[in-house]
Amino acid sequence: xxxRLRTCVNSAxxxxxxxxxxNSGEYPHFVVEIPAHSEHGDFAxxxxxxxxxxxxxxxxxxxxxxxxxLDGGDGLWDRLDIAGPGFINFHLAxxxxxxxxxxxxxxxxxxxxxxxxxxxxxQIEFVSANPTGPLHIxxxxxxATGDAAARMLAAAGYDVQREYYINDAGNQVVILGRSxxxxxxxxxxxxxxxxxxxxxxDYIRDIAVKLRAAQGDxxxxxxxxxxxxxxxxxxxxxxxxxxxxxxxxxGVRFDNWYSEKSLYDRDLVQTELNTLRDKGLTFExxxxxxxxxxxxxxxxxxxxxxxxxxxxxxxxxxAYHMEKFERGFSRVIDVWGADHHGYVPRMKAVLEGxxxxxxxxxxxxxQMVNLLRDGQPVAMGKRSGEFVTLRDVIDEVGSDxxxxxxxxxxSDSPLDFDLELAKQQSNDNPVYYVQYAHARVCxxxxxxxxxxxxxxxxxxxxxxxxxxxEELSLAKLLAxxxxxxxxxxENLEPHRVVYYLQELGTLFHSYYNKCRIIGDDPTTSHARxxxxxxxxxxxxNALGLxxxxxxxxx
RNA sequence: GCGCGAUUAGCUCAGCUGGAUAGAGCGCUGCCCUCCGGAGGCAGAGGUCGCAGGUUCGAAUCCUGCAUCGCGCGCCA
Numbered sequence: 001x002x003x004r005l006r007t008c009v010n011s012a013x014x015x016x017x018x019x020x021x022x023n024s025g026e027y028p029h030f031v032v033e034i035p036a037h038s039e040h041g042d043f044a045x046x047x048x049x050x051x052x053x054x055x056x057x058x059x060x061x062x063x064x065x066x067x068x069x070l071d072g073g074d075g076l077w078d079r080l081d082i083a084g085p086g087f088i089n090f091h092l093a094x095x096x097x098x099x100x101x102x103x104x105x106x107x108x109x110x111x112x113x114x115x116x117x118x119x120x121x122x123q124i125e126f127v128s129a130n131p132t133g134p135l136h137i138x139x140x141x142x143x144a145t146g147d148a149a150a151r152m153l154a155a156a157g158y159d160v161q162r163e164y165y166i167n168d169a170g171n172q173v174v175i176l177g178r179s180x181x182x183x184x185x186x187x188x189x190x191x192x193x194x195x196x197x198x199x200x201x202d203y204i205r206d207i208a209v210k211l212r213a214a215q216g217d218x219x220x221x222x223x224x225x226x227x228x229x230x231x232x233x234x235x236x237x238x239x240x241x242x243x244x245x246x247x248x249x250x251g252v253r254f255d256n257w258y259s260e261k262s263l264y265d266r267d268l269v270q271t272e273l274n275t276l277r278d279k280g281l282t283f284e285x286x287x288x289x290x291x292x293x294x295x296x297x298x299x300x301x302x303x304x305x306x307x308x309x310x311x312x313x314x315x316x317x318x319a320y321h322m323e324k325f326e327r328g329f330s331r332v333i334d335v336w337g338a339d340h341h342g343y344v345p346r347m348k349a350v351l352e353g354x355x356x357x358x359x360x361x362x363x364x365x366x367q368m369v370n371l372l373r374d375g376q377p378v379a380m381g382k383r384s385g386e387f388v389t390l391r392d393v394i395d396e397v398g399s400d401x402x403x404x405x406x407x408x409x410x411s412d413s414p415l416d417f418d419l420e421l422a423k424q425q426s427n428d429n430p431v432y433y434v435q436y437a438h439a440r441v442c443x444x445x446x447x448x449x450x451x452x453x454x455x456x457x458x459x460x461x462x463x464x465x466x467x468x469x470e471e472l473s474l475a476k477l478l479a480x481x482x483x484x485x486x487x488x489x490e491n492l493e494p495h496r497v498v499y500y501l502q503e504l505g506t507l508f509h510s511y512y513n514k515c516r517i518i519g520d521d522p523t524t525s526h527a528r529x530x531x532x533x534x535x536x537x538x539x540x541n542a543l544g545l546x547x548x549x550x551x552x553x554x
Numbered sequence: 555g556c557g558c559g560a561u562u563a564g565c566u567c568a569g570c571u572g573g574a575u576a577g578a579g580c581g582c583u584g585c586c587c588u589c590c591g592g593a594g595g596c597a598g599a600g601g602u603c604g605c606a607g608g609u610u611c612g613a614a615u616c617c618u619g620c621a622u623c624g625c626g627c628g629c630c631a
Contacts, residue, residue, distance in 0.1 A: 031572090036573090036576085085612075087574070171630075299556070303628090307629060310629085313630075342557075343626090345557090427594070432593065433579095439591080502578070506579095510594090517590060
């Protein structure tokens with residue numbers, strides 16, 4: 001709709017230049033926007049203001065000339081106004097809004113999708129929690145956000161791959177292995193002193209029990225290093241399976257699980273380091289190999305290979321990110337905890353150093369989640385490693401509420417998550433409110449069916465029966481859905497869809513409360529049934545983008 | 555100390571990338587059930603958009619400085 005108006009305005013401007021009524025020849029950037037107040041029409045265009053300087057005329061005067069040059073737009077609008085400092089306001093014909101309803105019904109679950117992505121290959125890497133323990137609530141927010149962003153990118157016409165990066169190469173595998181080994185020995189009656197830097201969670205004991213069930217005390221007869229390796233490998237596989245299962249319960253799946261270790265197995269880390277060296281971007285100092293990231297705006301240089309010869313995590317990250325681009329992705333997205341924000345400049349430096357645009361990598365930072373119960377913070381002993389796990393929260397409030405709450409705020413803003421509110425089955429709980437709107441339409445459909453009515457086709461509907469302001473407002477809001485999705489995808493801001501849902505839910509409940517859908521007049525009933533089912537489709541599609549279900553009954 | 559991010563209604567937060575009279579939810583006050591699901595709806599009160607400058611037709615939005623808060627600054631991963 002906006003684009004159609006933009007085209008009309010541009011061709012009107014072209015006509016003015018041809019006729020000589022305007023003569024700067026400029027085609028300035030201008031916006032087509034939905035005004036805050038309905039008296040200002042359905043769309044407002046600020047081109048006259050943008051042109052004022054070049055034309056050296058008052059904006060309102062320019063607007064008059066442009067309006068004179070705008071033809072009927074094929075009946076797209078009823079009326080044009082010039083208002084305020086020189087806005088051109090478009091009052092669209094009602095048929096435009098009725099056409100939207102038809103479009104929604106015929107596109108069904110595809111409504112909201114667009115082609116703005118143009119099929120570009122995008123990769124989004126998220127969660128990527130260390131496979132040394134369960135997912136906690138912070139990972140959950142990253143999972144919900146990454147997954148919703150992926151769904152929105154796909155809907156906006158991108159070719160999306162979801163990837164989980166497994167940190168299975170570093171020292172942590174050894175620590176995990178040693179922790180399990182210790183617990184295993186303990187189980188077998190050996191008196192142990194548990195290492196301070198080990199993983200203290202109870203799940204380590206569980207893993208030791210599982211390992212013992214699978215392999216008996218065989219690992220204990222091995223030399224220490226070998227035993228730790230065996231325990232580490234077993235533990236990591238166990239934890240990854242565990243993580244995968246929790247994510248599945250959360251409705252999150254990955255296309256690819258990418259092993260850090262595989263980078264070393266294929267010698268990719270060394271290859272990339274050689275490339276950096278050949279480009280003269282590295283230097284040696286104090287026996288270590290450094291990347292001169294300061295050349296690209298980082299505040300200090302970074303170590304790639306430590307003086308003891310062991311590559312840093314940064315080194316494999318360099319290789320990993322370069323390999324992403326070699327796999328053909330034109331855009332790469334990382335979802336990180338906000339406490340890692342200091343790593344952004346060095347990764348951008350890597351890209352720039354190796355010939356990519358820094359903007360080819362986008363980092364989505366996820367802020368902290370504060371768990372609350374009745375408004376009081378839930379104690380999380382950070383020291384003891386006693387995080388509240390994602391699984392605990394899913395079990396308590398359900399996957400739907402959990403995901404919805406994680407997505408309610410923009411991701412770079414800290415989030416208060418009230419467990420009691422998330423469980424509540426009332427209008428105070430935003431997810432119930434929106435799901436209820438969907439269930440309510442389904443309920444209306446059931447009532448209609450009992451009366452022998454089915455949802456009509458567009459041809460059977462007399463749209464002119466929809467004259468109430470609420471009905472037109474609903475149609476206009478439904479029309480905004482595709483651009484809302486595209487905007488949310490482009491900016492990686494799933495919360496926009498949440499706000500959209502809230503608005504749509506409110507408008508629908510209000511409409512429902514004000515007038516009967518199924519009444520005495522069949523013409524009106526059919527038209528309203530058609531309208532509320534358009535609403536139902538958009539509610540379902542929007543909830544789907546969040547990974548939240550749209551129940552028919554509650 | 556340096557860097558990044560924040561600061562909008564009593565509370566929690568949006569604000570479509572510079573537009574017209576700044577919005578929502580919760581809370582508060584007052585209303586609405588012969589009705590397709592009241593798990594709902596309507597109305598009202600509530601703001602110097604942290605402070606001070608600047609940029610321009612126009613600023614919550616962009617720039618500079620200051621204040622307050624959060625996070626990050628390892629040859630850890």
